[in-house]
Amino acid sequence: GNSVTQMEGPVTLSEEAFLTINCTYTATGYPSLFWYVQYPGEGLQLLLKATKADDKGSNKGFEATYRKETTSFHLEKGSVQVSDSAVYFCALSMTTDSWGKLQFGAGTQVVVTP
Amino acid sequence: NAGVTQTPKFRVLKTGQSMTLLCAQDMNHEYMYWYRQDPGMGLRLIHYSVGEGTTAKGEVPDGYNVSRLKKQNFLLGLESAAPSQTSVYFCASSYWNTDTQYFGPGTRLTVL
Numbered sequence: 001g002n003s004v005t006q007m008e009g010p011v012t013l014s015e016e017a018f019l020t021i022n023c024t025y026t027a028t029g030y031p032s033l034f035w036y037v038q039y040p041g042e043g044l045q046l047l048l049k050a051t052k053a054d055d056k057g058s059n060k061g062f063e064a065t066y067r068k069e070t071t072s073f074h075l076e077k078g079s080v081q082v083s084d085s086a087v088y089f090c091a092l093s094m095t096t097d098s099w100g101k102l103q104f105g106a107g108t109q110v111v112v113t114p
Numbered sequence: 115n116a117g118v119t120q121t122p123k124f125r126v127l128k129t130g131q132s133m134t135l136l137c138a139q140d141m142n143h144e145y146m147y148w149y150r151q152d153p154g155m156g157l158r159l160i161h162y163s164v165g166e167g168t169t170a171k172g173e174v175p176d177g178y179n180v181s182r183l184k185k186q187n188f189l190l191g192l193e194s195a196a197p198s199q200t201s202v203y204f205c206a207s208s209y210w211n212t213d214t215q216y217f218g219p220g221t222r223l224t225v226l
Contacts, residue, residue, distance in 0.1 A: 004156075041219075042219055043218050043219045044206075089156060101159055105156055106154050106156045107154075
């Protein structure tokens, strides 16, 4: 079946440091890929997405590129802020799936210190 | 425009008790979903609905029932709560199956 694997946390960084969160996937077919973010005490919200190979999703200074050859969708940000402290989830869905199921990774907690 | 709301925010149950979680969305979305979030496991789909009057099972449906009598509401029921159902429950909705899912703030349920 389809699955998503992302690096374990917590990831602790200083403000203005570079952030990378690795995400790889296994899927039969061509999934759409997503990064969701969950701030403390809140629900998940979409951060960015990419629907086909070589697409780059970007939002709020975060970027991720859909790499079909390495089945990866790593999340990056050049200079993190304390407000980026959150749990980040990588997810996929299959466009052929009639019910739009999202398959989530386990989540990576990011802690940014001043 | 409130988006997706969930009621209640917190609940503590004793084993064997029943309860209903309510999800409401005001975006006229067709698709609605119930997930549970457990540490180290991401989110797992419990049940979903592709329109008013329809429901279907997700990955982990055992012990739960759902109903979608109105397009804007999706109810999740626990008939006889068990400690294994201690979790954070999230509702989500979307226009169609390939669209972005919008999540509610969650319900933290503890079963003693």
